[in-house]
Amino acid sequence: MSLIAGSYERFLWGFKLKSQKHPQSFSLNPLFSFPGHLSPIKCAAVSGSAAVTGGSDDTIKIYDLSTSSEIGSLHYSSSITSLCFFTPPSSALALPRNLIAAADDGAVIIYDADPFVHLKTVKSVHKKGVNDLSVHPSGTLALSVGRDECLAMVNLLRGRRSFCCRLGKEASIVRFSGSGEKFFMVLDDKINIHESEDAKIVAELDIKKRVLCAAPGADGILFTGGEDRNITAWDTNSGKVAYSIEDAHSARVKGIVVLSHSRGPAPGDEPYLVASASSDGVIRVWDVRMAYRGRPDPLAEAKTKSRLTCLAGSSFRTKRSQIGNTTLGNNQEMLDRES
Numbered sequence: 068m069s070l071i072a073g074s075y076e077r078f079l080w081g082f083k084l085k086s087q088k089h090p091q092s093f094s095l096n097p098l099f100s101f102p103g104h105l106s107p108i109k110c111a112a113v114s115g116s117a118a119v120t121g122g123s124d125d126t127i128k129i130y131d132l133s134t135s136s137e138i139g140s141l142h143y144s145s146s147i148t149s150l151c152f153f154t155p156p157s158s159a160l161a162l163p164r165n166l167i168a169a170a171d172d173g174a175v176i177i178y179d180a181d182p183f184v185h186l187k188t189v190k191s192v193h194k195k196g197v198n199d200l201s202v203h204p205s206g207t208l209a210l211s212v213g214r215d216e217c218l219a220m221v222n223l224l225r226g227r228r229s230f231c232c233r234l235g236k237e238a239s240i241v242r243f244s245g246s247g248e249k250f251f252m253v254l255d256d257k258i259n260i261h262e263s264e265d266a267k268i269v270a271e272l273d274i275k276k277r278v279l280c281a282a283p284g285a286d287g288i289l290f291t292g293g294e295d296r297n298i299t300a301w302d303t304n305s306g307k308v309a310y311s312i313e314d315a316h317s318a319r320v321k322g323i324v325v326l327s328h329s330r331g332p333a334p335g336d337e338p339y340l341v342a343s344a345s346s347d348g349v350i351r352v353w354d355v356r357m358a359y360r361g362r363p364d365p366l367a368e369a370k371t372k373s374r375l376t377c378l379a380g381s382s383f384r385t386k387r388s389q390i391g392n393t394t395l396g397n398n399q400e401m402l403d404r405e406s
Contacts, residue, residue: 069083071118075374078108081098083096084340100371103128107122112152114152117180127141141185149169153166153223174189176188189226198240272301287303296319321375324341340352342378344378350378
């Protein structure tokens with residue numbers, strides 16, 4: 068299990084979560100720490116051993132976690148604000164097919180993930196910068212929210228915007244559920260839960276304080292963190308709090324990663340592990356089952372002494388040879404037909 072965190076100070080931090088000999092004993096072992104960008108890192112994504120970060124230096128950096136090394140970079144004409152891999156459900160080893168990026172000029176950029184080459188730039192998805200992006204588990208479409216107070220849908224097969232609607236308020240985060248049947252939008256201190264089929268609102272969660280990160284879990288659970296410094300698990304079916312880790316950090320929570328995959332836990336996986344990062348530079352790993360008994364102690368902790376901005380991770384165990392050995396996906400073929 069691997070975690071990477073980006074910071075305002077340009078530094079990228081990598082850690083490997085390892086279990087110890089004693090039950091319920093884990094450690095976050097450092098993999099690397101170096102200035103990955105020329106300016107603050109804004110976003111990160113991980114799939115298997117492939118990791119990417121985006122920054123306000125108009126660059127996407129690519130890393131191989133199995134070798135703890137940077138293997139390349141992709142350049143754009145604007146700051147990168149969001150990154151998301153599409154990994155086919157049939158990929159047992161989490162080999163990504165595509166990388167989708169969002170930018171501060173309102174564009175969405177589609178890349179093939181092996182090799183990392185540019186396929187299509189969908190311009191003017193938003194009139195202003197894109198705040199966040201989420202890819203449907205099918206890989207056919209993506210949702211984005213921007214500073215223009217709009218929700219947009221991008222057809223990834225045809226490489227164009229297919230839908231846009233005004234929200235009346237700026238949304239900062241959009242996420243599909245693991246199954247793709249629902250999606251969530253964060254609007255300051257509230258979260259709207261929508262049906263994916265018709266975008267109908269089925270519930271509204273009142274968080275009280277601004278939400279800065281969100282991650283879907285299993286069985287309809289949505290984890291949130293933010294200015295309240297808590298990690299809260301919401302039951303999206305009932306719209307109520309399932310459980311919460313109070314004062315999980317001493318500063319704002321800037322990132323949450325559920326260390327399991329939506330296709331169900333594989334042998335050796337720990338689906339109850341959740342990692343979080345705060346703006347004071349602390350990364351912690353939790354056993355969320357212990358939240359029912361009050362505030363649990365973290366299973367593992369790392370202090371980076373940086374102002375962390377994002378957190379990404381993967382629970383898959385990967386081999387060094389996995390990056391660079393897969394074939395182009397169906398999205399390449401569809402885009403070629405459209406061009």
